[in-house]
Structure formats: structure tokens, C-alpha cells
Amino acid sequence: MRNPMTTLKSNTPKKRSPPGRIKIMKALTTLLKKKDFHSITTAGIAAQAGITEGLIYKYFTDKKGLLYEVLKEHFESFLKGIEQNIKAEDSSLARLSIIIETTIASYAGNRVFARILLLEVRNSPDYFNCAAYGLVKIYAATILEIILQGQALGEINTDVDPHVFRQVILGAMEHACLGEVLFGSRMNTKQVSEKICRILFKGVQSS
Amino acid sequence: MRNPMTTLKSNTPKKRSPPGRIKIMKALTTLLKKKDFHSITTAGIAAQAGITEGLIYKYFTDKKGLLYEVLKEHFESFLKGIEQNIKAEDSSLARLSIIIETTIASYAGNRVFARILLLEVRNSPDYFNCAAYGLVKIYAATILEIILQGQALGEINTDVDPHVFRQVILGAMEHACLGEVLFGSRMNTKQVSEKICRILFKGVQSS
Amino acid sequence: MRNPMTTLKSNTPKKRSPPGRIKIMKALTTLLKKKDFHSITTAGIAAQAGITEGLIYKYFTDKKGLLYEVLKEHFESFLKGIEQNIKAEDSSLARLSIIIETTIASYAGNRVFARILLLEVRNSPDYFNCAAYGLVKIYAATILEIILQGQALGEINTDVDPHVFRQVILGAMEHACLGEVLFGSRMNTKQVSEKICRILFKGVQSS
Amino acid sequence: MRNPMTTLKSNTPKKRSPPGRIKIMKALTTLLKKKDFHSITTAGIAAQAGITEGLIYKYFTDKKGLLYEVLKEHFESFLKGIEQNIKAEDSSLARLSIIIETTIASYAGNRVFARILLLEVRNSPDYFNCAAYGLVKIYAATILEIILQGQALGEINTDVDPHVFRQVILGAMEHACLGEVLFGSRMNTKQVSEKICRILFKGVQSS
DNA sequence: GATGAATGAGTTTTCATTCAT
DNA sequence: AATGAATGAAAACTCATTCAT
Numbered sequence: 001m002r003n004p005m006t007t008l009k010s011n012t013p014k015k016r017s018p019p020g021r022i023k024i025m026k027a028l029t030t031l032l033k034k035k036d037f038h039s040i041t042t043a044g045i046a047a048q049a050g051i052t053e054g055l056i057y058k059y060f061t062d063k064k065g066l067l068y069e070v071l072k073e074h075f076e077s078f079l080k081g082i083e084q085n086i087k088a089e090d091s092s093l094a095r096l097s098i099i100i101e102t103t104i105a106s107y108a109g110n111r112v113f114a115r116i117l118l119l120e121v122r123n124s125p126d127y128f129n130c131a132a133y134g135l136v137k138i139y140a141a142t143i144l145e146i147i148l149q150g151q152a153l154g155e156i157n158t159d160v161d162p163h164v165f166r167q168v169i170l171g172a173m174e175h176a177c178l179g180e181v182l183f184g185s186r187m188n189t190k191q192v193s194e195k196i197c198r199i200l201f202k203g204v205q206s207s
Numbered sequence: 208m209r210n211p212m213t214t215l216k217s218n219t220p221k222k223r224s225p226p227g228r229i230k231i232m233k234a235l236t237t238l239l240k241k242k243d244f245h246s247i248t249t250a251g252i253a254a255q256a257g258i259t260e261g262l263i264y265k266y267f268t269d270k271k272g273l274l275y276e277v278l279k280e281h282f283e284s285f286l287k288g289i290e291q292n293i294k295a296e297d298s299s300l301a302r303l304s305i306i307i308e309t310t311i312a313s314y315a316g317n318r319v320f321a322r323i324l325l326l327e328v329r330n331s332p333d334y335f336n337c338a339a340y341g342l343v344k345i346y347a348a349t350i351l352e353i354i355l356q357g358q359a360l361g362e363i364n365t366d367v368d369p370h371v372f373r374q375v376i377l378g379a380m381e382h383a384c385l386g387e388v389l390f391g392s393r394m395n396t397k398q399v400s401e402k403i404c405r406i407l408f409k410g411v412q413s414s
Numbered sequence: 415m416r417n418p419m420t421t422l423k424s425n426t427p428k429k430r431s432p433p434g435r436i437k438i439m440k441a442l443t444t445l446l447k448k449k450d451f452h453s454i455t456t457a458g459i460a461a462q463a464g465i466t467e468g469l470i471y472k473y474f475t476d477k478k479g480l481l482y483e484v485l486k487e488h489f490e491s492f493l494k495g496i497e498q499n500i501k502a503e504d505s506s507l508a509r510l511s512i513i514i515e516t517t518i519a520s521y522a523g524n525r526v527f528a529r530i531l532l533l534e535v536r537n538s539p540d541y542f543n544c545a546a547y548g549l550v551k552i553y554a555a556t557i558l559e560i561i562l563q564g565q566a567l568g569e570i571n572t573d574v575d576p577h578v579f580r581q582v583i584l585g586a587m588e589h590a591c592l593g594e595v596l597f598g599s600r601m602n603t604k605q606v607s608e609k610i611c612r613i614l615f616k617g618v619q620s621s
Numbered sequence: 622m623r624n625p626m627t628t629l630k631s632n633t634p635k636k637r638s639p640p641g642r643i644k645i646m647k648a649l650t651t652l653l654k655k656k657d658f659h660s661i662t663t664a665g666i667a668a669q670a671g672i673t674e675g676l677i678y679k680y681f682t683d684k685k686g687l688l689y690e691v692l693k694e695h696f697e698s699f700l701k702g703i704e705q706n707i708k709a710e711d712s713s714l715a716r717l718s719i720i721i722e723t724t725i726a727s728y729a730g731n732r733v734f735a736r737i738l739l740l741e742v743r744n745s746p747d748y749f750n751c752a753a754y755g756l757v758k759i760y761a762a763t764i765l766e767i768i769l770q771g772q773a774l775g776e777i778n779t780d781v782d783p784h785v786f787r788q789v790i791l792g793a794m795e796h797a798c799l800g801e802v803l804f805g806s807r808m809n810t811k812q813v814s815e816k817i818c819r820i821l822f823k824g825v826q827s828s
Numbered sequence: 829g830a831t832g833a834a835t836g837a838g839t840t841t842t843c844a845t846t847c848a849t
Numbered sequence: 850a851a852t853g854a855a856t857g858a859a860a861a862c863t864c865a866t867t868c869a870t
Contacts (some may be wrong), residue, residue, distance in 0.1 A: 009866065020829065036330050038245075044867055052831050054867080093412060122389065123243060123326050142328030150411075157413040164402040165411060168379040176371070182329065195371040203410030204357075204372060206364045207299060225854060249840060259856050263843065434850065450744050452659075456844060466852050472847065508828065536803065537657060537740050564825075571827040578797070579818040579825060585796025586789040596743065609785040617824030618771075618786060619714065620778040639833060663861060673835050678862060835867075846856075 021059040023049040025070050025205030032112040037120040039065055064124060071121065072132040076111040078106050079135060082142075093201055099143060100173060101193035107177035108189045114181045118174055143169060165200075172196050217394075230256040235277050240318040244274055244327045257359040271331065277337040278328065281320045285313050286342060289349075299357030300408055306358060307351060307380060308400035314384035315396045321388045325381055379403050438465040439484050445475040451481055478538060479535040486534065486546040488527040491509055492520050496501060496556075505565030510527040513557060514587060515607035521591040522603045528595045532588055546590060579614075586610050642680040644670040649691050653733040658688055685745065691744065693753040695734045698724075699727050700756060714822055715773030717765060720764060721794055722814035728798035729810045735802045739795055756805045785820075793817050 150156035357363035564570030771777035
């Protein structure tokens with residue numbers, strides 16, 4: 001069984017970006033810290049970036065295309081972080097723990113990233129065709145992979161539906177972070193992650 | 208311990224709405240089945256309702272205000288359904304099962320409602336001040352209440368953090384329904400609910 | 415030479431107004447203390463009056479018609495005040511003094527009246543056909559009358575153009591009151607009136 | 622004692638305006654000759670200017686903002702005219718005569734300008750914060766300055782209140798022009814100015 | 829690599845006014 | 850004498866996007 005994330009490297013050709021392009025992406029990132037995407041205007045982006053509106057369309061197909069590009073960049077470094085962390089572990093539950101903790105920490109440490117992913121992009125149908133969503137699929141596939149491994153190795157109960165389990169994991173993490181994104185409330189990411197794992201792994205029912 | 212939902216009744220004095228108002232709300236509900244809120248125009252609403260655009264602003268402060276009002280109505284009947292269903296049960300886990308199943312069935316059977324709640328409104332800050340969100344809070348409070356009761360009665364392990372558990376429940380449900388909302392895929396709600404409960408109650412770790 | 419204001423009485427049939435009508439006029443008066451006419455809506459008037467928008471059109475042809483009616487009422491009592499005051503005086507300059515003082519005091523003591531007259535109505539061509547403007551003409555005619563009398567009696571220099579003199583008087587008074595209307599600043603009406611008369615009667619040039 | 626109008630020059634750096642901006646301002650000026658500001662629509666302005674409505678909002682914050690800008694331009698050239706004319710004179714009464722005559726001639730020769738100033742803008746509170754009103758204040762300050770100089774030099778009686786005198790001047794001029802603005806009646810500006818000066822300088826009282 | 833000028837379609841919103849009851 | 854429901858026409862403003870230079 002191969003880790004879906006090993007495909008990653010080939011996806012990242014990395015030509016040096018022209019300065020204007022970088023400024024624009026940074027500007028959107030900055031603005032997303034304060035406002036939601038919809039109330040950010042191209043004029044606003046241009047002003048923040050110190051360039052003209054026209055230039056945005058030199059580097060990006062679209063306002064949304066720009067968003068996806070920003071998201072992709074964030075997601076790439078996010079995935080890289082996860083990839084490195086789970087290499088060390090060998091039990092599948094330990095790997096899931098790592099993924100959960102890393103994900104929550106990423107969301108918490110990068111509110112823009114979380115906001116885009118959890119609130120902004122899901123509305124638009126074309127998001128699901130963009131490069132960033134491709135990375136999300138890799139991420140999700142990785143989780144499923146680990147679950148299946150866990151069941152194969154007898155670490156995870158086989159009467160658990162792996163897809164539903166994945167959904168529970170994803171949902172739990174997202175919801176845990178929603179408060180941060182929406183209200184700016186702070187949480188102890190390590191603690192919350194552990195509490196989630198406690199519930200998911202051992203269940204809540206007293207024996 | 209009182210059920211937070213008992214406050215509900217007093218909130219609903221319901222003066223007879225004028226016909227135009229009703230038409231407008233129905234029109235929006237209808238339109239939301241086809242398009243997302245943002246691409247629905249007041250002109251479209253008026254046309255669908257068979258009234259004039261101006262009338263919308265007689266009865267609602269805003270296009271958004273209208274949305275919140277529609278949402279509130281949906282949520283009210285949704286809450287009422289839950290309230291009745293959980294009355295019959297006495298164990299707290301059984302109650303949670305009921306809530307999970309009813310919620311998922313509601314989301315699935317009422318994609319409009321789900322789409323609004325999961326995707327549309329969270330973006331706007333003023334949603335969190337609207338009446339509909341008030342009901343969401345009641346709903347969330349009810350879940351927390353049940354969890355605490357479960358711990359008090361020894362049905363739920365006391366080393367489980369009740370707030371995190373609630374988040375896991377909410378997240379799991381939402382994520383389970385996201386596929387339906389986003390891609391229109393169908394699921395067996397009863398089965399999915401049971402699988403979720405299986406995971407949350409007993410955990411995934413093989414003993 | 416007749417005083418043009420003696421025509422006044424016949425203009426005022428004074429049927430007892432129905433309560434709704436009175437409420438509406440009071441409401442507009444109240445609102446004019448805070449906002450300018452243009453930003454006052456019929457909805458706002460109805461709300462303030464505690465009646466429904468429809469009723470306004472039972473008693474007044476128009477939103478503007480209502481304004482003119484309010485103005486007329488104010489103007490009638492204003493004219494009555496002047497009429498009484500000037501009776502006592504016999505020199506024409508004394509009469510002009512009285513008119514100036516009374517007018518300024520009226521403006522100052524009734525900002526709504528001043529606001530309507532100096533700012534609101536002049537914009538609309540149909541104002542010059544309304545009953546209130548008829549009263550304004552009476553008022554202006556009275557001033558001219560007095561000036562002519564003054565010249566006939568040798569009290570006012572005959573090389574003074576009576577029409578221009580009237581304009582100077584009207585303009586001086588209006589401008590003196592504009593500050594009050596626009597900025598809400600207070601002034602000593604008696605003193606200002608005297609200063610104006612001092613200038614108009616004796617001139618500014620040092621001899 | 623410095624002339625307040627000398628500040629003027631530094632206020633006018635005048636970067637070359639883009640053609641669209643110029644067209645828009647010209648268009649409004651043209652339209653104001655026929656209609657009052659309130660019944661001029663942005664659509665009308667755009668049509669007249671041969672540009673699109675949107676462009677108006679690129680260059681001006683607002684429809685009102687545009688009006689104030691137009692007003693400012695008119696006022697600037699008006700002030701410049703006065704400035705030059707009064708340089709030649711040395712007696713303060715002569716200077717006031719010049720100002721009165723130039724002002725009345727300006728109003729009469731430029732009904733748009735007069736209409737805006739005397740009728741349109743005074744209603745809106747934000748006018749008093751705009752650049753155009755700043756120029757009005759300079760103009761008013763200039764008049765006061767001259768009066769004070771006149772008193773210092775013994776040309777104007779010191780028992781005349783300078784502020785009230787200024788108000789009388791301003792009011793007299795405005796009222797004299799009101800007829801033109803409101804009814805389109807023509808007057809002999811030179812003659813009227815002289816008559817006003819006659820009254821203000823020598824008084825009306827026969828000696 | 830970047831600018832500046834301009835577009836144009838669309839959208840919400842505002843309000844005076846009417847009329848049946 | 851008054852209400853409540855509804856109208857309709859216009860009007861201001863927004864913004865992503867294009868393109869010549």
C-alpha cells in the first residue's frame with residue numbers, strides 16, 4: 001500500500017514567481033485575515049498589494065482562481081508538515097493522532113487557511129476542479145489509507161465503516177476549529193486533539 | 208436539569224402573516240432548492256412569489272434578513288421534531304442516537320436547509336446575531352445537556368470532555384451530510400447514523 | 415394705502431381639523447426639527463404620528479402638500495404676531511424695526527419654520543403656487559408698503575430703490591438666521607436686529 | 622493684515638485629470654443648467670458625458686461628491702476673479718463694492734453656480750465638510766477682513782458690528798440674486814450692486 | 829512586467845402613492 | 850375616519866473584468 005502523499009513532489013514545479021504575483025497573493029492572504037472573501041474586492045486586493053487591478057488578471061484567471069492558488073500554497077506546506085510527522089510512527093492509531101493534531105494545529109495556527117477551506121471555497125462548484133481540491137483529496141485518501149491499514153493490521157475494529165470513520169474524523173476536526181475561525185476564540189490544540197482521539201478511539205460509553 | 212428546548216414555545220407567538228409575506232418566504236425556499244443564496248436575486252424572488260420587489264422590503268429588512276427568517280422557520284419545525292422524538296427515550300445515549308439520526312435525516316431530506324446552514328450563512332457575521340442562530344444555540348445546548356446527564360447517570364464515561372464530545376457529534380453529522388449537499392449523492396441516513404453512533408459510543412480501537 | 419395683511423382674516427376658515435390630520439402635521443413638524451424634509455419619509459411620518467401611511471393621502475394631496483400646509487400654519491401665526499406689533503408704531507422705520515425683530519425672533523424661536531422657509535421649499539417650483547407662498551407675498555408686500563410710506567412721509571430717502579431695499583432687508587434677516595438653522599448656534603435676536611437696523615438705517619460709512 | 626485668499630494658490634496642484642473625469646464634471650455642469658441636482662440621475666450624467674455610470678464612482682465617492690467637486694471648481698475661478706479685481710482698489714468700501722458687484726455678476730452670469738450654492742447644497746450636512754465650503758469660508762473671511770481694515774482705517778464706522786455687517790452684505794447679495802435663480806428674471810447687475818452699496822454705505826434714513 | 833482608463837451588467841434598495849375594505 | 854396590503858418605477862451604487870499602451 002502506497003502513501004497517496006508521495007505523489008506530491010512531482011506536482012510542485014516551482015518556477016520563481018514574479019514579484020507582482022507574490023505581492024498579490026500576500027495581499028489576499030492579509031485581507032482574508034480580516035474579511036471574508038466575498039467582501040474583499042479586486043480593488044482592495046490591488047490597493048493592499050500596491051499594484052493595479054489589471055495586474056491580477058495577468059497572473060490569475062480570476063478572483064477565485066487567485067483564491068485557489070493561495071489555498072493551494074497553504075495546503076502544500078500543510079501536507080508537507082503532515083507527511084514528515086507521520087513517517088516516524090508505525091501504529092495506525094498513532095498516525096491518525098498525528099494527523100489530527102497536525103491538522104488542528106494548522107487550522108488554529110493559520111486562520112486564513114482554515115477560513116478558506118472551511119467557509120469560503122465549498123460554495124463554489126468549480127472549487128472541486130481546482131488544484132487545491134486535488135490536494136484535499138490526497139489528504140483524505142491518506143486518512144482512508146491509514147484506516148484501512150489499521151484494520152488490516154488488527155489495530156482498528158473491522159466492524160467500523162472506514163469511510164464513515166473518516167468523515168467523523170474530518171468533521172470532528174473541522175468543527176473543533178470552527179470556533180477559532182468564526183469567533184477568533186483560542187484553544188489548546190494539543191489538548192483538544194487528544195480529547196478527540198480519546199473519544200474516537202475508545203468511545204464514550206462507560207463499560 | 209431542564210431541557211433547553213422547553214423555552215421554545217414561548218418564542219412563537221405567530222401573528223397571522225400577511226399573504227405577501229408568506230408568498231415571499233415560500234418563494235425563497237423554492238429558489239434555494241435550485242440555486243445558492245448568493246445567485247438568487249430579489250427580482251427572482253419577487254417573480255417567483257408573484258409580488259413586487261418592493262414588498263420584500265416591507266416585510267424584511269434585507270435579502271439576508273429574509274434568508275434568516277426562512278431559516279428560522281425551518282429550524283423551528285426541525286427542533287420541534289427532535290423534541291418529540293427524544294421524549295420517548297430515557298437513556299442518554301439513546302437520546303443522542305435519536306438526535307443524530309433525526310438531524311442527519313433532516314439535513315438529507317431537506318437539502319435547502321442543510322446547504323444554508325452548512326455553507327451559506329456561516330460566512331456572514333450578522334448571522335450569529337439573528338434569531339435562527341439563537342435556535343442553533345438552543346439545539347447545541349440540548350446536546351450538551353444530554354451529555355452531562357449521561358455522565359451524571361454513569362452512562363457516559365466521565366473522562367470524556369463534554370464540549371469536545373459535542374463538537375465531535377456536530378462535526379461528524381455535518382461532514383456526513385456534506386457529500387449530499389455538495390454533490391447531491393444519496394446516502395442511507397439510518398445506516399450512516401448508526402455507524403456514526405457505533406464509532407462514537409464504542410470507539411474504533413480493537414480490544 | 416392699505417396694509418396688505420388685513421386680507422389675512424378671510425383666508426382662514428378654520429374648520430376643526432380631524433385628529434388624524436393634526437397628528438400628521440405635528441409629526442412632520444417634530445421630524446423637521448431633526449432631519450431635512452427630503453430625508454423624511456412618509457413611512458417615518460406615519461410612524462411618528464401613530465397612523466398609517468395611507469391616511470396621509472386622505473388629508474393631503476402630497477408629501478409636499480403636507481409640507482406646505484405645515485408651513486402655512488406656522489406662517490399664519492407668524493403674520494398675526496407681526497400685524498399686532500406694528501399697529502402700535504407710526505414711524506415707518508420703527509415699523510420696519512419691529513418687522514425685522516419679530517421676523518428674526520420668529521425664525522430663531524421656530525427653527526422648523528425657518529428651515530422650511532429658507533432651505534426646503536425654495537427648491538420646488540410648485541411652492542410658488544401654494545397657499546403658504548401667498549402669505550409670503552403678503553408679508554413681502556407689507557414691507558414694501560412700509561418703505562413706500564416712509565418715502566412718502568419723508569422718513570426714508572427717496573434715492574433708495576424700494577425694491578432693492580426690501581431685498582436687502584429680507585436677505586439680511588435670512589442670512590442672520592441661517593447660522594441658527596444650519597448649525598444650531600444661538601444668537602441674541604434683539605441685539606442682532608438692532609445691529610442690522612443700525613446698518614440699514616444709518617449706513618456704515620463714517621462721515 | 623493678510624488677505625485670506627492668498628492661501629488659494631497652494632491649494633491647486635492640479636494633476637492632469639483623466640478625460641473621463643473631465644467629461645463627467647462637464648456633463649453635470651451642463652445638466653445643472655436645466656434641472657435641479659435632485660432630479661439629475663447618475664444615468665443621466667453618464668449619458669450626457671458619454672461614459673458609463675460606473676466610471677462616476679471611480680472618480681467620485683458619490684453623486685454628491687461629484688457635485689461638490691464641480692462647485693469647488695466654479696468657486697475657485699470665481700474667487701480668482703474677485704482676488705484680481707480687488708487688488709486695484711485701496712479704499713475698503715471700494716473693495717466691498719467690487720466684491721458685491723463681482724459676486725452678483727457671478728451669480729447672475731452663472732445661474733448653475735448660484736442655484737447650487739443658494740438652494741441645493743445647504744440642505745446636506747456633509748456639504749459643510751467639503752472642500753467647496755472651505756472656499757466659501759475663505760470668501761467670507763476676506764469680506765470680514767476688509768470690513769475690519771475699513772474700521773481700522775476710519776473708513777467704516779466703528780459702531781458697526783463687523784460680523785453683522787458681513788451677514789447683511791451676504792444676505793443682500795443672495796436675496797438680490799434669488800429672483801434670477803428662481804424665476805429666471807433678468808436684472809441689471811451693475812445697477813443693483815450700486816443700489817445695494819448705496820443703502821449699505823449711506824443708510825436709508827433721510828437726514 | 830505593469831499601468832490606467834473604462835466598462836457594463838447587475839443588484840439591492842427606496843419611497844411615494846393607491847385602493848379595497 | 851382609518852387601515853393594511855401592495856405597487857412600480859426609478860435610482861444609486863458595486864465590482865469583476867478587459868484592453869490598449
